[in-house]
Amino acid sequence: MRIALLLGPALVVIAALFLGGVGLGLARSFNYMPIIGLDDPNLDAYAWVLTDEDFLLSFVLTFHIAFTSTVISAVLAIGAALVLRHTFVGKKVITFLFQLNLTIPHIVGAVGILYLFSQSGFFARIAYAAGAIERTSDFPALVFDPYAIGIILQYVWKEVPFIGVIVLAVLQSVGQDYEALAQSLGANRWQRFRYVLLPLIMPGVLSASVIVFAFTFGAFEIPFLLGQNHPVALPVLAYRSYTDVDLAARPEAMAMAMVITVMSGLMIYAYVRLSRRYLRAG
Amino acid sequence: MTRLNLHKLTKRYRGKTEPALDDLSLEVESGSLTALLGPSGCGKTTTMKLIAGLLEPTLGDILFDGRSILGVAPERRGAVMVFQNYLLFPYMTVAENVGFGLKMRRVDRATIDRRVAEMLELVRLPGLEDRRPKELSGGQQQRVALARALIVLPKLLLLDEPLSNLDAHLRFEMRDLIRDIQRQMGITTVFVTHDQEEAVVLADKVALIFDGRLQQYDAPTAFYETPVTRRIAAFFGGVNFFQGRRNRKQFDCAIGTFSAPRSAIADQPGILSIRPEDVRLAEAGAANSVAGRIHSHVYVGTHTRLRVSVSGGHEVCVVTDAEVMKTHKPGDPVTLRFPEEKLWVLPPDALVEPTAAHREDTRFGVTKTKGCR
């Protein structure tokens, strides 16, 4: 009773907004909307979306963005955390700077990346000054490009500190005794990393990576700003068909939203599995 | 079999004024079991990490069989630590844990399996290869940790508080196991502990360290019979200390004059000490005795503790038979005999460099409450 009272308001709000949103989206993706006279659910939108070349290209692109960003971020974050965990002069300041862009919204980072890497951006100017290029179009396309390099650069910029801070927290709770012990048992530096440190931090790295993957798969504003026009990332494609003048495209938008939801559902499953394993091991 | 020498070992941590370890010299005989004993923060764990190579000394040298090993990396030193909290790798099975050291040496799989089985046999845990550390009891975890250390046949085994995390009945079992294995394999073993009982029951020799300095390095009995300072005597449960002066095998102090042939000092001012369990109840007028009145008594099952007020406002703490409880009441007059072979004369405190910590402890010893509750 007491628990119901404590939890009630939060559950009502989350159920109404989150489950309501997902549920309505799901209903509309099936063309089911009784209040506007659609009371005959069907799979037309999915049939259309899943055979649409634009959608498939978008899906591949989005998966590429999310996967590449997550892997690069996780690897760099592990390296950064390993370097940062040692006590040394100025550690406080450095850790602060490391965490700083956790609080800087993605959109600011995205604009920053744009001004750095666009063909008239900061690096292009430096390349010109160095005589490496003669006109802006000589500079390689790093934003609005088919490989989504700009988008990935932005995500890596933002997520390295995020995963890094989590890895640092795990490292702190693990301490250095396991490594000391392994060393006295004869493990060299590489072996201590491979057989001791990595398995100990892996659950933390993976659960952070799962969050990053889900985010980068479903984020809108970064590919909206830094992506090319065609194909676009899935969230951008969904938004476009939702705001399409042709209202009939809306069920397709919903179907795409559901694809994103299913992907993040898989991530939630992975996250829960991983955090359980982490609890067991810790 | 390795002989360990610590030579003028000093460790100063950055930013600390007092050294964690100050000029420690020690020889640990080959195949022996030695305790580094002291209160927490005395420098004993630092010593162990220095030996293992996890820390580097500020000054001094560490020698295995007469050869300095300071230039040898920890993973090639052959000094294996067993941590107090065991630190079994949680993501590995028991077999993987025990075989870890051999895997690091790239020993082949079949040999590892065979040696793991042997080691588990040795620590009396056969057949537990596939368990996870979480599924083991504390005592079992410790034995796995021990097997993991022993499998690499270390030159030196370093144990951190080996008995302190165990229940009373497991302590004896573990003590016997450690002793047996250590004798059987002849591995020179050093362990650190803050518990003087743990040191005494397990070690051949005990090195007592206070404030980073070696106080006394001796067989366990010596710390009871011939402690070098009052502080050492107090650390081992001594509570009866009387200031006075030694004079040709006699000792004069506020509560009387006693025959005291055993002494750490020549004829000069000093401190007379007697352990509470060595004080005897006697007839009035007995030799080497003092008259007093029972202040209070506590029955502790196997024996009775008495606090006896004697002349000059002093108090003597006595540990005696449980039966005394029935025959003596608070307020009763009583005569206490100090057997002369049990009396021991200590140097005055002033002869020991009085650091703040020293004074603190000394005062504690004299307030008569410590062992006498």
Next chain:
Amino acid sequence: MTASNQSSRAAPAGGTRDGRRDVIVRWAVISLLLTWLALPIVPLLIWSFSFRWFFPDVLPADYSLRAWQYVFSPTSGVLQSLRDTLLISGGATLLSVIIGVPAGRALGQYVFRGKSIVELLILAPIIVPGIAVALGIHVLFIRYGLANTLFGVMLVHLIPTLPYMVLVMSGVFANYDTSYEAQARTLGAGPIRAFWYVTLPAILPGIVVGGLFAFLVSWAQYILTLLIGGGRVVTLPLLLFNFATAGRNDITGAISMLYIIPGVVILLLSARYLTGNASAVGGLGRL
């Protein structure tokens, strides 16, 4: 071999101790890392003070405060946008605290049937991207007249902020020993007074930090505002986006600087708490 000889020895190879080379490598890596992290902010800062900065100039030809004057002029709309953003994030934070603290207590201190499902429900909105939820909920907001309003946007921001708050608070409560409250009760305090005088002071740091970060989560929202606000509610990130795509780099730079200030301030206030607190950081994946 004498003691003095020993002290001058170099560190053994492969130890956990740091050789000189290790230190150099470490500082090189740290410098590189921090430079990379700071790099995207630099052009924004320079742009905000630039007057003319054409290709291929590496630095602006002229500097001016034009962009900043624009940002702070009452007619440009930037200040209204700032006010609206503050209102939305402040409101969403307040609601999250009020609703989230009790829920955090339930999850942090009690074991009950269906707890893992509740936890899953709390976790899901943190991981499922906003666009997936917002497209579906939009029709409901239109129906109840919440679309295109400040309040509607504030409400939809609860989707990421409330679960985050609950998550942080359940961590705080899991570490809080309720026997303090029980002790207060035995000393004669009623349940409310016991909470007010004993529990609240103990969990207040957690509430404050959780609240500050919930604020930042709302502060960073883009797509939820874009969809539910329908272009009528223009928060700072939307404005920023508009100027960025319109090519007004100087004003974009100035708004960016204005926009990142709360995060920097909040991190300064709470950096100590954040280090080593994975659950507080976990929710920041949505930022």
